[in-house]
Amino acid sequence: MNLWMWLLLSCLLAYAWKLLGYLVPASLLRNPRMSRIAGTMTIGLLASLTVVNAVASGQSLILDARLGALAAAGIALWFRAPFLVVVITGAATAAGLRLLGWD
Amino acid sequence: MKILQSPAVRIGLSISIATGLYGVSFGALSVTSGLDFWQTMALSLLLFSGGSQFAFIGVVAGGGSGVAAMGAATLLGMRNGIYGMQINALLQPRGWRKFAAAQLTIDESTATSTGQTDPDEQKRGFWTAGIGVFVLWNLFTALGAMAGGALGDPKQWGLDGAAVAAFLGLLWPRLKGREPVAIAVVCALATVLAVPFVPPGVPILVAAVVAAGIGWFSHGRSDEGLEPDVDPYAENHVHHHHDPAGDHRGDRTGDDA
Numbered sequence: 001m002n003l004w005m006w007l008l009l010s011c012l013l014a015y016a017w018k019l020l021g022y023l024v025p026a027s028l029l030r031n032p033r034m035s036r037i038a039g040t041m042t043i044g045l046l047a048s049l050t051v052v053n054a055v056a057s058g059q060s061l062i063l064d065a066r067l068g069a070l071a072a073a074g075i076a077l078w079f080r081a082p083f084l085v086v087v088i089t090g091a092a093t094a095a096g097l098r099l100l101g102w103d
Numbered sequence: 104m105k106i107l108q109s110p111a112v113r114i115g116l117s118i119s120i121a122t123g124l125y126g127v128s129f130g131a132l133s134v135t136s137g138l139d140f141w142q143t144m145a146l147s148l149l150l151f152s153g154g155s156q157f158a159f160i161g162v163v164a165g166g167g168s169g170v171a172a173m174g175a176a177t178l179l180g181m182r183n184g185i186y187g188m189q190i191n192a193l194l195q196p197r198g199w200r201k202f203a204a205a206q207l208t209i210d211e212s213t214a215t216s217t218g219q220t221d222p223d224e225q226k227r228g229f230w231t232a233g234i235g236v237f238v239l240w241n242l243f244t245a246l247g248a249m250a251g252g253a254l255g256d257p258k259q260w261g262l263d264g265a266a267v268a269a270f271l272g273l274l275w276p277r278l279k280g281r282e283p284v285a286i287a288v289v290c291a292l293a294t295v296l297a298v299p300f301v302p303p304g305v306p307i308l309v310a311a312v313v314a315a316g317i318g319w320f321s322h323g324r325s326d327e328g329l330e331p332d333v334d335p336y337a338e339n340h341v342h343h344h345h346d347p348a349g350d351h352r353g354d355r356t357g358d359d360a
Contacts, residue, residue, distance in 0.1 A: 006169030007142055010159055011149035013173070014180040019205040021187015022196070032325035037318035038182040039328030043283050044290035044314025045179045046154065046274035048307045049161050051291045054267045056298045056306070058166050069264025070271060077275045082121065083333065087128045090268020095261030 065097035111224040115215050115231030118335045122153070122211050123239020125269075129156055130247020132266050135257035136164035140248050147244040151237060152209050153332060154273055155179045158307070161266060167304020175307045182329055186213040193217065193225050207233030210331035218336045232335070277328045286328075290314050 054070045055061050072093035076086045106112055126147065133143040138160060146156045155176040162172035187208045190196075193216060196204045207229070216229035254260055278284050290310040297306035318327075 003138070003163070003169050004142065006173045007138075007145060007159070008149070010155070010173040010176045011145065013177045014150045014152055014155055014183070015206060017177070017180045017184040018187050018208045019202070021184040021189075021208065022191045022201050022205050024188065026188065026192050033319065035185045035329070036323065036325045036327060037315050038185045039277075039324075039326060040286055040318035041178060041311055041314045041328075042154070042182050043274065043277050043286045043328040044310045044317070045158065045175060045307060046270055046277070047287035047290045048294040048310030049158055049175070050267060050270040050274055051294045052165055052298070052307060053161055053263070053270055055295065056165055056303070058303055059299055059301075061295065061298055065261070066264050066267050069261065069267045072264075073268035073271045076268075077272060083125045083269075083272045084128065086272040087125065087265045087268045090271075091261035091265035093261065094264025094267075095259065098258065098261070 064103050065094040068097045068102070069094040106227075109224060109227050111215065111219050111228030112231045114218070114335045115212075115228050116235055118211050118215055118232050118333055119235025119239050121333045122236045123243050125153075126240040126243030127247035127250070128265060128269055129153065129160075129240075130244040130249075131251030131254070132157075132164075132247075132262060132269070133160045133244075134248045134251040135254065135262050136160040136266075138163065140245075140252065143244060143248045144241070147241045150176065150180075151206060151240070152180055152183055153240075154210075157266075157269055157273065161270065162304040162307060164263075164266065165303045167307075168302065171302070171304025171308065175304065175311070178308070178311045182210075183208050185329065186210070189213060189217060190229060193222070194229060204229070204233070207237060209233070209236065211236050211333060211335065214331035215335045273332055276330045276332060276334060279330070282323055283327055286314060286317055289317070 050070070054066050055063065069090040073086050073090040076089040081089065129147065130143055133146065134140065146159060150156055158179050159172045159176040162175050187205060190204060190208055190213060194204065212229050212233035215232035216225045219225045219228050257263065274287060278287060290313055293313045294306045294310045297309040301309065
């Protein structure tokens with residue numbers, strides 16, 4: 001039940017961000033600093049989420065099959081594979097490495 | 104009506120299919136992260152912003168608390184506010200349309216709309232991509248959630264590797280040029296350094312603070328990082344992102360066939 005509460009609150013806040021854009025005066029749009037922070041934060045958060053999902057396990061750093069998935073996804077993206085192919089490549093690599101015994 | 108002859112509608116439809124399809128991966132990853140079917144659907148229906156949804160389940164999967172998941176998802180949603188301002192200026196929706204447009208304001212609908220120059224096309228592009236992605240994204244989320252629930256051990260299928268790949272896939276289109284790469288590397292390092300010292304989920308928020316600091320103190324393109332996950336105009340305008348002024352994608356013409 002606790003997770004439901006944070007989940008619904010996240011939905012509410014996500015909508016609040018979106019609606020805020022429609023309600024603030026247009027002059028704020030010309031403030032480049034706000035849109036720049038929104039952009040750098042998007043990059044920073046996605047980079048952080050990538051790393052956390054690749055090497056973190058609770059509070060420790062672990063090198064396992066997920067690192068192989070990261071490398072394989074990078075190669076797929078380099079060759080301009082579409083998003084869904086990238087995701088499947090990541091899954092297949094992690095699953096394959098585990099089959100080979102590298103957890 | 105020759106609605107399908109509108110370039111904005113056609114681009115909006117193709118972006119809807121491309122984006123909607125990867126709702127499958129969100130649905131499957133969400134249920135294997137520990138969310139149930141309806142929690143997964145609530146995220147796609149109500150939160151409706153791919154990056155934030157993946158962030159929420161990513162933090163939960165890593166053992167993070169609900170409040171940390173909310174923090175990451177909410178900070179990642181800030182850019183939608185910027186998109187809202189752009190769409191409000193272009194479309195000027197009135198009454199209930201304003202509230203509907205707000206929910207549909209995401210990377211893809213904004214990029215489809217701002218890529219057009221004709222006001223009517225901008226309008227068609229926004230609504231086609233917005234409604235199209237919404238419908239397909241939710242449909243495929245449901246499909247993925249049902250499939251994911253039947254999979255058993257997620258690790259055996261490499262679904263934790265799929266999550267890593269998904270985040271890198273979301274980050275990738277935003278890494279155009281040296282500066283965004285530098286921001287990504289610094290934030291990745293800050294995350295790794297923070298992991299042993301703070302509870303799960305919090306390192307992501309540490310990275311957000313670092314990224315906000317970079318945005319505040321440095322000067323660069325004001326639309327850095329505001330690229331869609333699937334760029335509707337990628338084939339026509341490959342190098343448009345390097346304009347020094349960064350005037351909110353106004354350089355995209357979108358007059359394609």
